[in-house]
Amino acid sequence: MKHSCHGSRLLMTINKFLMMITLLLPLVLSGQDDYTQTRKKMVSHDIISRGVNDQATLDAMRNVPRHEFVPQEFRQRAYQDGPLPIGYGQTISQPYIVAFMTEAIRPQNHFRVLEVGTGSGYQAAVLSAIVDSVFTIEIIDELYLQAKKRLKKLAYDNVQVKNADGYFGWASKGPFDAIVVTAAAEFVPPPLIEQLNEGGRMIIPVGTPFSTQQLLLVTKNGGKIKTRNLMFVRFVPFTRDKGS
Numbered sequence: 001m002k003h004s005c006h007g008s009r010l011l012m013t014i015n016k017f018l019m020m021i022t023l024l025l026p027l028v029l030s031g032q033d034d035y036t037q038t039r040k041k042m043v044s045h046d047i048i049s050r051g052v053n054d055q056a057t058l059d060a061m062r063n064v065p066r067h068e069f070v071p072q073e074f075r076q077r078a079y080q081d082g083p084l085p086i087g088y089g090q091t092i093s094q095p096y097i098v099a100f101m102t103e104a105i106r107p108q109n110h111f112r113v114l115e116v117g118t119g120s121g122y123q124a125a126v127l128s129a130i131v132d133s134v135f136t137i138e139i140i141d142e143l144y145l146q147a148k149k150r151l152k153k154l155a156y157d158n159v160q161v162k163n164a165d166g167y168f169g170w171a172s173k174g175p176f177d178a179i180v181v182t183a184a185a186e187f188v189p190p191p192l193i194e195q196l197n198e199g200g201r202m203i204i205p206v207g208t209p210f211s212t213q214q215l216l217l218v219t220k221n222g223g224k225i226k227t228r229n230l231m232f233v234r235f236v237p238f239t240r241d242k243g244s
């Protein structure tokens, strides 16, 4: 009697285990997570509807798990179209802005891209899903460490992270086909212009800190630099307190 009772319990446990595998396996094999559908909705409601239509950008926004880049307490809000705090007074940008900036550099598979302002590492991950390699610089030590660890854990292997003042760019890795700056500067740092490849595009918020800024598109063609205002935005300030 005792034996058969144990036997049936064991059978039930095995059954439960098999059911779990049957339920989870398709998800694992398709690379999906609990938020796959939520991300698809986010892309159609908040991004395509507002004019972003570059296919590679949209695919990256559908695939990169933004909830992994926000603090645990904000996970439920990871796919709402707003910025979220990431600690140290910094924010992860709203999904629409990340998509807009990604599309604005016209990303291509062979690109080497520099990002200034790693923050959570989300923008770097979105770029890395499209381009050949991403070099990203963060000035706050703790955010640098966290982002580096997170990008490694999530296997974004074509991203290199550096802890420095991004004002100076990353000369040894340049020139870059595109540069994305995600903190508001008072002017475009000359070293970044220098490290932009011929035909390259830079996107950078420029203006007064803690106010609205202009999101500038800076292009370099035949050595000529042109700037164009794409929209008004509000970013955290570009800081200069780390010697580099």
Ligand code: SAH
Residues within 6 Å of the ligand: 090, 091, 092, 093, 116, 117, 118, 119, 120, 121, 122, 123, 124, 137, 138, 139, 140, 143, 164, 165, 166, 167, 182, 183, 236, 237, 238, 239, 240
């Ligand atoms: N791209 C980020 C969001 C950036 S918030 C993301 O996807 O999460 C802006 C970031 O720029 C902050 O983390 C801030 O510390 C960083 N930053 C500000 N000034 C900087 C500088 N001079 N060099 C490098 N990083 C800087």
